[in-house]
Amino acid sequence: MEWLTSLRGAINYMEEHLLEPVTPADIGMAVNLSPFYLQKGFQIMTGYSLGEYIRCRRLYLAAMDLLAGGNKIIDVAYKYCYQTPESFAKAFSRFHGFPPSQIEKQRGKIKIFLPLKISITIKGGYNVDYVVEKMDSFKVIGFEENIPMDRGYELCPKMWERLMEQYLTPLWQGKEPGTDIERAVAENDIGVYGVCVDSGEDSFTYMVAGPYKGGQVPDGLTVREIPAAQWARFRSPSANTDSLQALNTQIFQEWLPGNREYDLAYPVNIEYYLCTGNGMEYEIWLPVAAKEKD
The missing domain is CATH 3.20.80.10 (Regulatory factor, effector binding domain)
Structure with a gap:
């Protein structure tokens, strides 16, 4: 599979499985690329590891769920694959800068993390020696x-x-x-x-x-x-x-x-x-x- 197609496919796969436990091996199998090169290339191309990308997307969507109202913190934590509400609260606070319990007061500080779109501008082609x-x-x-x-x-x-x-x-x-x-x-x-x-x-x-x-x-x-x-x-x-x-x-x-x-x-x-x-x-x-x- 063509390299950029594989990376875009990896993003699509992660987006479709944000509510499930996902491993690099799962993603690599979905796009027919070894987890080793997938992780190496994804990090270089985007600046994020696969795990970091999934975590950031989940925490942004979790904030949107809580902001919509009617969702308990414990339910949102389990929805986005956290084992305990405590681990979710810690991750949420590190990412957004405030705990999930303060979502209404801090709505203007929510950290936005949208799906990545990979594109490339070749400068000088691939004229490497x-x-x-x-x-x-x-x-x-x-x-x-x-x-x-x-x-x-x-x-x-x-x-x-x-x-x-x-x-x-x-x-x-x-x-x-x-x-x-x-x-x-x-x-x-x-x-x-x-x-x-x-x-x-x-x-x-x-x-x-x-x-x-x-x-x-x-x-x-x-x-x-x-x-x-x-x-x-x-x-x-x-x-x-x-x-x-x-x-x-x-x-x-x-x-x-x-x-x-x-x-x-x-x-x-x-x-x-x-x-x-x-x-x-x-x-x-x-x-x-x-x-x-x-």
Whole structure:
């Protein structure tokens, strides 16, 4: 399914199921898109996570129900999938700035949150520097953490900062490995890859990794196999965090909506860091499959 069509379909599905418990897996199945890429793309395109969008829409509609009169707070709470009136009141107060019991006095302060309409203006088309090539399966080894889907841009750089200080920078500067982890880091070039893997409804596993070359896997490190695939490899001439995130955003906002050749294949993407004569460069790799012909 075409990328923008999938995102619009996701919004329509959420709007039709606001009164029911809904998971990213449910939404992804409805629009034939992996929950991993759906959540990643939706966050980039709209600025909201799926859960945040559903929550904001429910709380706005709940305010409209209460303002209409004749609805008890407890009934509205259950209608919009809150387990208790107390949890509803807390969420309502955080969103609108006042408790539901004050709806009549505070009607002018109700926070409006209408259904989103996704549109895009392509600036310069999808003229990013990329190639598509087939690669055999390969294994990576590294440190991994579970990251909430809506905090990736915040927590992944912090993970790099911690590991750079503790392991990577000292070893790159010539420190002799003194522990099993340090030896594994040095022997497997950990720091070459940043790997995102689907790990659940609202999170993904992020690895600071390198190509696994065999040997001992110390406690604290994990080995994963990346399947054989056709990869779209997007190149950027800078490896700072802002440039990486800007390229990632450009891929989802421009390349995916604009390309007519490829769909995303499965829920993994890789950041590849490489040293060149001009300094550090990086690539973002996405597994792709040729679109089915109409």
